[in-house]
Amino acid sequence: xxxxxxxxxxxxxxxxxxxxxxxxxxxxxxxxxxxxxxxxxxxxxxxxxxxxxxxxxxxxxxxxxxxxxxxxxxxxxxxxxxxxxxxxxxxxxxxxxxxxxxxxxxxxxxxxxxxxxxxxxxxxxxxxxxxxxxxxxxxxxxxxxxxxxxxxxxxxxxxxxxxxxxxxxxxxxxxxxxxxxxxxxxxxxxxxxxxxxxxxxxxxxxxxxxxxxxxxxxxxxxxxxxxxxxxxxxxxxxxxxxxxxxxxxxxxxxxxxxxxxxxxxx
Ligand code: A3P
Numbered sequence: 001x002x003x004x005x006x007x008x009x010x011x012x013x014x015x016x017x018x019x020x021x022x023x024x025x026x027x028x029x030x031x032x033x034x035x036x037x038x039x040x041x042x043x044x045x046x047x048x049x050x051x052x053x054x055x056x057x058x059x060x061x062x063x064x065x066x067x068x069x070x071x072x073x074x075x076x077x078x079x080x081x082x083x084x085x086x087x088x089x090x091x092x093x094x095x096x097x098x099x100x101x102x103x104x105x106x107x108x109x110x111x112x113x114x115x116x117x118x119x120x121x122x123x124x125x126x127x128x129x130x131x132x133x134x135x136x137x138x139x140x141x142x143x144x145x146x147x148x149x150x151x152x153x154x155x156x157x158x159x160x161x162x163x164x165x166x167x168x169x170x171x172x173x174x175x176x177x178x179x180x181x182x183x184x185x186x187x188x189x190x191x192x193x194x195x196x197x198x199x200x201x202x203x204x205x206x207x208x209x210x211x212x213x214x215x216x217x218x219x220x221x222x223x224x225x226x227x228x229x230x231x232x233x234x235x236x237x238x239x240x241x242x243x244x245x246x247x248x249x250x251x252x253x254x255x256x257x258x259x260x261x262x263x264x265x266x
Contacts (some may be wrong), residue, residue: 002068002071002072002075003071003074003075003078003079003082003090003108004108004110004111005074005078005089005090005091005092005108005111006023006029006031006089006090006091006092006111006112006113006114006195007038007091007092007093007097007101007104007108007111007112007113007114008020008023008031008091008092008093008094008097008113008114008116009093009094009095009096009097009098009099009100009101009113009114009115009116009157009161010095010098010115010116010117010118010157010158010161011095011098011117011118011120011123011153011154011157011158012095012096012123012127012130012132012153012157013118013122013123013126013127013130014095014116014117014118014123014177015116015118015177015180015181016093016095016116017093017217017218017219017220017222017223018177018180018219018222018223018227019093019114019116019175019180020032020033020091020093020223021206021207021209021212021214021223022188022203022204022206023091023093023203024091024206024209024212025202025203025204025205025206025209026192026197026200026202026203027087027200027202028087028088028089028197029087029089029090029091029195029197030081030082030085030087030089030090030091031090031091031092031093032081032092032213033213033214033215033216033217034093034094034095034217035077035078035092035094036094036096036135037074037077037094038074038092038094038096038097038100038104039094039096039097039099039100041070041073041074042070042100042103042104042107043100044070045066045067045070045103045107046103048066048069048070049063049066053066067106067107070107071107071108074092074107078090078092089197095157096157097113098115098157098160098161098164099156099157099160101113101115101160101161101164101165101168101172102163102164102167102168105164105167105168105169105171109171111171112171112172112173112194112195113164113168113171113172113173114172114173114175114191115161115162115164115165115172115173115174115175116175116177117158117161117174117175117176117177117258118176118177118178119177119178119232119233119235119255119260120151120154120155120158120247120251120254120255120260121235121239121244121247121251121255121260122231122232122233122234122235123150123154124147124150124151124154124235124239124243124247124251125234125235125238125239126231126234127143127144127150127153127154128144128145128147128150130144130218131144132144132218147243147246147247148246148250151246151247151250151251152250154251155250155251155254158254158258159254161174162174173190173191173194173195175187175191177232178232180227181227181228181229181231181232182229182232184204184227185204188203188204204226204227206223207223207224207225207226235247236266244266248264248266252264
């Protein structure tokens with residue numbers, strides 16, 4: 001049976017892990033730790049659909065076979081987790097899924113996509129406290145080490161998600177972190193309506209599940225707490241004037257477009 005996972009993405013440090021535990025607290029949805037491989041599989045899918053398609057066609061395989069093979073591979077990895085959870089649906093949250101929403105939509109046309117967006121100034125502050133490394137090379141990830149790169153990463157991720165939103169025929173829900181933490185229930189009710197799931201108040205008590213495996217997740221401590229709003233707007237305390245100038249230069253127009261700022265006077 002072909003799965004139609006719910007895919008969650010967004011710039012890292014936008015509250016994606018908080019959403020993962022909230023989804024996992026719903027009685028119908030299993031959402032485990034980041035699988036991380038979705039972007040790599042999408043890249044493989046793209047190569048098979050383009051450069052390697054003629055070679056596959058010589059074997060009688062076509063575009064549909066590529067879709068089925070890649071969907072099957074992801075299903076093979078997600079399926080056992082779903083079975084163990086005894087729930088009916090699975091969600092996969094890896095921040096960089098956001099760069100592949102359009103590909104995912106072509107591979108899994110029924111899959112809902114959720115784009116988590118947070119004020120880029122707060123995302124930059126948060127990224128700079130991370131010590132992430134590329135899992136394939138062990139090399140430090142540059143956008144956790146440099147303000148300009150962090151701001152560029154945020155712009156790239158948000159633009160990718162917003163472009164996809166226009167091209168996936170109503171399959172993408174944009175979830176604002178600030179709304180989620182300021183007004184959790186209405187924000188989540190809208191999300192679960194989009195996911196075609198009934199409202200269940202247990203999603204707000206995600207932190208009561210002491211058996212959820214959070215090992216290795218950067219936000220494990222934070223997502224073990226009830227929703228708090230204290231991390232919203234941290235940039236006004238945490239960014240230096242020099243850092244603000246860089247963020248403004250790189251991300252100012254997008255912050256205005258998203259309604260996080262009205263001008264560049266901050
Ligand atoms: P800060 O580092 O600014 O505190 P992600 O999981 O996408 O990497 O996002 C991490 C951010 O989500 C963190 O930002 C963290 O505060 C926020 N977050 C995690 N759990 C939260 C909770 N219970 N309430 C509000 N925000 C939370």
